[in-house]
Amino acid sequence: MKKITKNIALFTFLSLGNVVFAQNTKNIPEVTYSDDKALIVKTDHKEIDAKRKAAEEKAKLPKPYDPKADAEKDIENLILIAKKENKNIMIQAGGNWCIWCLRFNQYVQTTPELKKLVDDNYLYYHLNYSPDNKNEEVFSKYGNPGDKFGYPVFIVLDQNGKMIHVQQSDVLEEEKGYSLKKVKDFFKTWTTKS
Structure with a gap:
């Protein structure tokens, strides 16, 4: 007692x-x-309920980030392919721990016009940032944009692997999700095709 x-x-x-x-x-x-x-x-039961719902949503979403991947080698291989296919490389940096990273991936994969736009114009790569693998060397090459903008953050490379743009994700949001127009405009802006 x-x-x-x-x-x-x-x-x-x-x-x-x-x-x-x-x-x-x-x-x-x-x-x-x-x-x-x-x-x-x-x-605060509203906050507890919101966290529970977010955890349930996160559990159901695909996990595109691979902490075991050799990101430097993967990106080098993508550059070789990008030159042949005349495509830019879209790197979505984040991790499977990040619900907004998972939501963006799901949004692009399940929105036919976005999926087609990405597939036709980019080689897409999910660059992992997590306690298991922070990919510090790779991130440092691109100025550590996650430190400035949070996750997800997008790094656009040209066919030669030169970084041509970094995009924070919050400007692509609208209300409680992503804006189709803003995301589409972002993808269209950085294609190699007019």
């Missing part, structure tokens, strides 16, 4: 301390006491 009482006292102290120092933080539960001095902790 003493251990439980000490743990409750410690939790109360830490919780009250967090409430004082982080009053505007959503992740801190609201701590109050009932008339009989019982500790009451209120949780």
Whole structure:
């Protein structure tokens, strides 16, 4: 009983301390006491539900990033193919941990006009960034755009492997998803064909 009482006292102290120092933080539960001095902790159920729904969505989406891939070698091979096919290379950098990375991939793969636009004009590569493989050397070649823009971030290479554009993804969003027009315009802008 003493251990439980000490743990409750410690939790109360830490919780009250967090409430004082982080009053505007959503992740801190609201701590109050009932008339009989019982500790009451209120949780933000909307935030918990949103996290649960995001986890369920993420579990269902395809995982295109391969942490075991040799990205440098893969991109070198894509450059050889790009020269032959007169296509640019579209690198979508991110990871299977990133729900927006997975959503973008799914959006392109399941939207016929986007899929055709990409397939006809690009060699597409998913460059992994995760604790398993940060691909630091590859990212450093392109100025570490994930550090600046977050993920996903897009790196466009010409047929010779020269970086010609870096695109953050949030400008391609609309409401709670991606904008067909914005994504289509982005892909059309960086093709080799007029």
